[in-house]
Amino acid sequence: MEWTLARRCAAMNASAIREILKLAEQPGVLSMAGGLPSPHGFPVEALREASAKVLRDTPREALQYAASEGHGPLREWIAAHLALRGLRADPAQVLVTSGSQQGLDLLGKLLLDAGSAVAVESPSYLGALQCFGVFEPGWAPLEGDEDGPHPDALREAARDRAARPRFAYLLPNFHNPTGRLMGDARRDALTDAARSAGVPLVEDDPYGELWYDAPPPAPLAARRPEATVYLGSFSKVLVPGLRLGYLVAPPALMPKLLQLKQAADLHTGGYAQRVVAELVRDGLLERHVPTLRARYAAQRDAMAAALRAALPPGCAWRAPQGGMFFWLRLPEGLDATALLPRALQAGLAYVPGAPFYAARPDARTLRLSFVTLDAAQIASGVATLGRLLHAALAERDGRLAAEEPVAGDVATSAPAPAASRPMIREEAP
């Protein structure tokens, strides 16, 4: 064809999983695949009122081109709101973005050259991997435990100063996809390690307000403000469809970020910013978010109970303390991607874990969202998953039994039977 594509496009591939998951939109499929908030949680009436008010009182201002940095009163509210969570920033450090996804794009442009290293959790948010991938970085995956990435992994990633990561991308609160929460001590240890290793931080926090047991510890940005960019979003606590997020950056980065924002889309829609400014000024989030927490906590509990009831031995998970996801590890010998078509056929959609890994995917993992389905649907969907996994295990064991008699065939590539390794079956707190 006439077109010569940029080199970055060669590494981009249409997600096979996305193609498969189009089937999840068919009637009769219960989807635990999406990262969508529940539309039942949208404060529609309040949005109607705020929208009418903005279009009545300031229509021409709301509908005209606007400042690239964002709507002043909204930036002020964001700064004041974050101060309550321990992150003190001037409104001049706040840049309103077209969803926090755009914040990732702007940071990729600001900080990544082709070949620059980026440290990411293993696994990490798929959308961030795709977004940073556009800038052709090298990946430095950070291994960790249930409390977050190991500080030593970050130190190790920065050992070669020439290949030192331009930043570490971290989701401390109810991480996507694993749901894990980074504890206070780990936050301190990790910021200390990053400081001594000279690695700045990008802290993505779309889920921080969605805690079901106790509020999360103060953000990383509160501990290391000069070298952390914090990303926030209204998509999970209000609605996604207005595409409204923000970042908070050290003052030294703001001029370039602002130029990149101008180049990317001039500015984020003024109407959306004013509607949200109207809502938050009026205290809507203080009233609304607790109702989301109650709703999602009950759904989280329903999924935890359903998993306990339905899954075969050898599955490992941990009920999250917030956010939207359970992260499930299947018994040895099962592959979540390979099982997906059968799950869809049985009426259940989930996201296999493999694409969330920048390197070395764990094929046994998958992500389940609990926020868009009610308790009965959750029980039904998880029961479907349980039946599927029992069947898959029976097949696996039959396969193994058929392979076993070959004497001397020690180095078989077939997985060892589940019983040969102790599996932790984790449960809700």
Added chain:
Amino acid sequence: MEWTLARRCAAMNASAIREILKLAEQPGVLSMAGGLPSPHGFPVEALREASAKVLRDTPREALQYAASEGHGPLREWIAAHLALRGLRADPAQVLVTSGSQQGLDLLGKLLLDAGSAVAVESPSYLGALQCFGVFEPGWAPLEGDEDGPHPDALREAARDRAARPRFAYLLPNFHNPTGRLMGDARRDALTDAARSAGVPLVEDDPYGELWYDAPPPAPLAARRPEATVYLGSFSKVLVPGLRLGYLVAPPALMPKLLQLKQAADLHTGGYAQRVVAELVRDGLLERHVPTLRARYAAQRDAMAAALRAALPPGCAWRAPQGGMFFWLRLPEGLDATALLPRALQAGLAYVPGAPFYAARPDARTLRLSFVTLDAAQIASGVATLGRLLHAALAERDGRLAAEEPVAGDVATSAPAPAASRPMIREEAP
């Protein structure tokens, strides 16, 4: 500081002119600087009704995450609407973007590697230069005449096949900043030249509906659909504050464009798309755009008359047949950037032409917008400009007179007096 910026940031500089133009927001300054449409032309009542309808009938769909390619009915309308202008495309070729500025960003990502050449008109839209600049291209400026870039210039830019431009970025309709309209024959000649030179086209068309004398010829994309991406926008014909644009691309490019869109901001806001879909379905643009044309045509005429009345000899311009801008070339020895602070002090803002050039700026050029001011303000602002230019010419001639007596000083760097070169003073048609 801890942060290492990407190489691309070194070439990005805060616009000195943008800083100066912040003064244009002070009371008492008449601004002809902006590229804003007139807020008096916003169909506020229709927007209120469409907004209320969307939030009443489909609130949860409008406020939820949505498809990256855009809202189906809006894509269908766009395809049908462009067919009326001679550009036939399937709705599947339409990608809804967060303003057409985002279309430029996506195309930069799709097509530009560091060092790739991009052919641009000389001058060209500043926001496109900034946007493509993020991808560190080399520039191939295309010289032209009042009808558009010379086909030979495009052939010449593609002569070295190794450095052949990845695309030529063109604004055939009421070009920003010059206001020029590319005629039908030039469109054919230019697409022929591009085809034979193997250079794809990016056709940016925010102003095509804003014609005041006659509709423009069919788009370049209608002449060469397989190798042209067409960019459109609702910002100038409806409102900018919803940030809604679109691109129409050859089918082969759509999968990668869609992935880049996902990585950039997941999708464009569903509320905004549904409100606009509601408005256009109802035929609003057919009723509304003619009122904009009438309003802007009168203001165009007012500016043409004011320029004829107020400007000193030696200024050159041409009244545009559409769009938002007059492009003015000052007499020799005057510098539009240097004069801007004095203009602001006298209560007038304009944009100097220099930043619109990818290379070799013409310091004598400036851009005047006629769409946000009424006829009296236009007359007053242009009179201010006239006084300023008369004064500057007097100073210039005094300076020249003072320098002239030095015998033998032939190679003076001072410009020749205006009288020494014939200046064309162009007028409204």
